[in-house]
Amino acid sequence: MTGDVTDLKLYQVGTFAAGNRLVDLELRSVQAHADRANSITSGHRACQGCGEALGARYVLDAAMRAAGGDMVVANATGCLEVFSTPYPESSWQVAWLHSLFGNAPAVASGMAAGLRALGRETRVVGQGGDGGTVDIGFGCLSGMFERNDDVLYVCYDNQGYMNTGVQRSGATPPAARTANTGTAGPEPGNVFGQGKSAPLIAMAHEIPYVATATVADLRDLERKVTKAMSMRGARYLHVLVPCPLGWAAGPSDTIKLARLAAQSGIFPVFEAEHGEVTAVTPIRRQVPVEEYLRLQGRFAHLFGKRARPDLVARIQAGADRNIARFGLIDADTETQTSTEPGTGSD
Amino acid sequence: MFEQLEGSKAVAKAVARCRPRVIAAYPISPQTHIVEALSDFVRDGELTGCEYLMVESEFGAMSACIGASGVGARTYTATASQGLLFMTEALFNASGLGLPIVMTVANRAIGAPINIWNDHSDSMSQRDSGWVQLFAASNQEAVDLHVQAFVLAERLSLPVMVCMDGFVLTHAVEDVDLPEQDQVDAFLPPFVPRQRLDPRDPITIGSMVGPEAFTEVRYLMHDQQLAALDELPRIAADFQAAFGRDSGGLVHPYRTEDADVVVVALGSVLGGVNEVVDALREEGVAAGSLGISCYRPWPADAVREAIGSARTVVVVERAFAPGVGGVVSQDVRLALRPLAAPGPAVYDVVAGLGGRPVTRTALRRLLDDVVAGRLDPHGLHFLDLDHDLLERAGTPWRGTS
Numbered sequence: 001m002t003g004d005v006t007d008l009k010l011y012q013v014g015t016f017a018a019g020n021r022l023v024d025l026e027l028r029s030v031q032a033h034a035d036r037a038n039s040i041t042s043g044h045r046a047c048q049g050c051g052e053a054l055g056a057r058y059v060l061d062a063a064m065r066a067a068g069g070d071m072v073v074a075n076a077t078g079c080l081e082v083f084s085t086p087y088p089e090s091s092w093q094v095a096w097l098h099s100l101f102g103n104a105p106a107v108a109s110g111m112a113a114g115l116r117a118l119g120r121e122t123r124v125v126g127q128g129g130d131g132g133t134v135d136i137g138f139g140c141l142s143g144m145f146e147r148n149d150d151v152l153y154v155c156y157d158n159q160g161y162m163n164t165g166v167q168r169s170g171a172t173p174p175a176a177r178t179a180n181t182g183t184a185g186p187e188p189g190n191v192f193g194q195g196k197s198a199p200l201i202a203m204a205h206e207i208p209y210v211a212t213a214t215v216a217d218l219r220d221l222e223r224k225v226t227k228a229m230s231m232r233g234a235r236y237l238h239v240l241v242p243c244p245l246g247w248a249a250g251p252s253d254t255i256k257l258a259r260l261a262a263q264s265g266i267f268p269v270f271e272a273e274h275g276e277v278t279a280v281t282p283i284r285r286q287v288p289v290e291e292y293l294r295l296q297g298r299f300a301h302l303f304g305k306r307a308r309p310d311l312v313a314r315i316q317a318g319a320d321r322n323i324a325r326f327g328l329i330d331a332d333t334e335t336q337t338s339t340e341p342g343t344g345s346d
Numbered sequence: 347m348f349e350q351l352e353g354s355k356a357v358a359k360a361v362a363r364c365r366p367r368v369i370a371a372y373p374i375s376p377q378t379h380i381v382e383a384l385s386d387f388v389r390d391g392e393l394t395g396c397e398y399l400m401v402e403s404e405f406g407a408m409s410a411c412i413g414a415s416g417v418g419a420r421t422y423t424a425t426a427s428q429g430l431l432f433m434t435e436a437l438f439n440a441s442g443l444g445l446p447i448v449m450t451v452a453n454r455a456i457g458a459p460i461n462i463w464n465d466h467s468d469s470m471s472q473r474d475s476g477w478v479q480l481f482a483a484s485n486q487e488a489v490d491l492h493v494q495a496f497v498l499a500e501r502l503s504l505p506v507m508v509c510m511d512g513f514v515l516t517h518a519v520e521d522v523d524l525p526e527q528d529q530v531d532a533f534l535p536p537f538v539p540r541q542r543l544d545p546r547d548p549i550t551i552g553s554m555v556g557p558e559a560f561t562e563v564r565y566l567m568h569d570q571q572l573a574a575l576d577e578l579p580r581i582a583a584d585f586q587a588a589f590g591r592d593s594g595g596l597v598h599p600y601r602t603e604d605a606d607v608v609v610v611a612l613g614s615v616l617g618g619v620n621e622v623v624d625a626l627r628e629e630g631v632a633a634g635s636l637g638i639s640c641y642r643p644w645p646a647d648a649v650r651e652a653i654g655s656a657r658t659v660v661v662v663e664r665a666f667a668p669g670v671g672g673v674v675s676q677d678v679r680l681a682l683r684p685l686a687a688p689g690p691a692v693y694d695v696v697a698g699l700g701g702r703p704v705t706r707t708a709l710r711r712l713l714d715d716v717v718a719g720r721l722d723p724h725g726l727h728f729l730d731l732d733h734d735l736l737e738r739a740g741t742p743w744r745g746t747s
């Protein structure tokens with residue numbers, strides 16, 4: 001696809017701010033444009049280093065650009081809603097409605113139906129955290145998928161109920177310490193369950209577009225939002241957004257953690273259309289999961305005095321399964337990796 | 347034009363003529379015939395410009411209504427019983443956000459034990475949800491109330507529930523005078539939302555409000571509810587002028603002017619009650635009835651005025667609060683509070699739960715007992731209670747207290 005931003009080789013990581021300045025205006029990121037929507041603007045009360053605030057900013061500005069500014073947003077209850085709208089203030093510069101914790105996908109469906117009935121072209125984005133999406137709002141989300149309602153739904157996954165004080169959600173990884181999965185006992189932290197991959201379940205609905213992304217690759221995130229907005233019907237974007245508070249990690253490590261999650265295989269980054277995987281972001285430099293886990297206090301009990309290498313090995317096995325399942329490392333990728341400059345400048 | 351119609355079909359036709367833009371519904375007996383008919387109307391073109399969303403739950407239905415109403419579309423749904431309870435969180439949200447959604451509740455009991463038949467436990471459980479609650483005494487009134495409900499909802503930016511007895515009304519076929527499309531268009535102006543999500547003028551709806559303003563926001567809701575008490579009689583008067591029928595309003599007093607005994611009730615039971623009132627009058631007993639058409643907001647002044655100088659009030663309730671007693675009777679007592687002591691005796695009578703018929707014979711026996719002083723005015727009474735069944739269950743009736 002000539003001219004597509006995917007052709008652009010950007011060797012900077014993080015915000016790509018430096019890389020942006022080197023390319024033509026048209027190829028720069030949405031955030032680099034002076035006329036960006038600033039959908040969620042400054043002054044909100046997110047924690048330092050909040051991955052969700054960063055992700056939401058990039059997602060909504062890219063969506064607003066794609067929609068020509070004609071867009072409304074349905075937001076689930078959660079951190080994003082609480083830190084952005086302490087009455088009488090609001091950080092939202094988009095038309096935005098918060099209803100409940102478990103109903104953002106249905107509210108978005110209703111908006112889309114209402115706008116269609118009124119003959120408007122206005123686009124609809126629904127968004128929420130992992131609790132609101134993969135747990136309490138899951139029925140509504142599945143209904144929205146099944147009906148193929150014209151909604152882009154974005155899950156900002158910080159892997160727990162951070163707003164209520166860091167409790168376990170259906171997206172919390174195994175062995176992670178949360179406020180209700182303590183580190184005492186023979187199975188410290190969250191259980192090793194069967195997992196609950198919302199993107200894979202979304203794909204099972206055979207909706208037009210499903211993608212995962214992280215805040216480590218914001219250019220990729222913008223591209224996926226833009227692509228999703230070019231399509232109609234139910235679309236699902238699952239964005240990994242590290243939470244310094246809930247993960248007990250340094251606020252300056254948010255981007256690094258998101259990158260390590262992808263590069264270890266713990267969080268596969270891919271796209272799917274109508275139920276089939278169409279693209280994966282290859283792991284250029286595979287890292288052991290330990291490198292990712294050690295930066296986070298929620299996994300501290302796996303190391304140190306009562307180290308649990310057995311549990312680390314199980315987490316590694318999960319990452320390896322992802323790598324094999326999605327083909328995150330293949331012969332082509334390894335060739336590519338060896339011929340390209342490194343991307344690991346933190 | 348008069349048509350022989352099932353209550354559900356009549357209501358569906360009336361709703362269609364109100365031109366909703368979005369209908370989001372989930373099936374539950376005895377509401378199904380209403381939403382099935384509306385689905386047909388959308389498909390066959392009888393109702394145009396309307397999106398019909400077949401959602402995955404009642405919670406999803408009310409949530410979709412919130413979204414649709416939020417972007418400025420006239421929005422309708424219908425439910426009953428467990429479905430209404432499954433909506434509860436969204437009901438409070440819709441009223442808190444001031445979204446003028448109209449919903450039919452085909453009144454049905456709540457389990458356990460599961461029971462699909464009629465009583466008022468469902469809507470009574472949402473008494474404090476901030477929704478206006480109108481009760482239809484007949485299918486004609488159910489039809490008329492829906493037209494009035496949209497006017498009220500949109501004028502005050504409040505959600506309105508139109509309650510009609512499940513099966514008893516929804517499945518009864520009778521003559522109904524359906525408002526014509528041009529009449530409805532003249533009576534119900536196009537929806538101009540008080541606020542809506544507009545990308546050209548973006549607003550934030552659903553902020554988090556802390557202790558510094560929460561009470562005030564809730565007070566404003568209360569004030570808005572009270573405004574409905576002024577608005578409803580006006581709408582009913584306008585409706586009568588336009589359609590020639592006395593439907594809606596706050597209360598329907600029947601032969602209460604000089605009544606000693608007034609029976610208070612909601613919904614379809616009023617037909618039987620009025621027949622018993624007529625029979626008693628013929629025998630020289632000064633009886634009357636008071637139908638509550640608007641249950642929320644509570645029309646305390648209208649209730650007190652209609653009861654007048656009656657010495658005995660019998661509240662026939664199709665729901666009750668276990669461990670306490672009547673629900674409506676508490677509101678009636680509240681309405682009578684300003685009267686000089688001693689006010690009238692107020693009897694709590696639970697009747698017709700889970701579809702048990704409230705027969706004229708039973709009502710007559712009840713009123714005979716009341717008039718003869720055979721019932722304790724301080725007790726809770728259950729009409730047609732099967733004492734043998736209670737004995738067999740090992741819990742004999744405690745008596746009236």
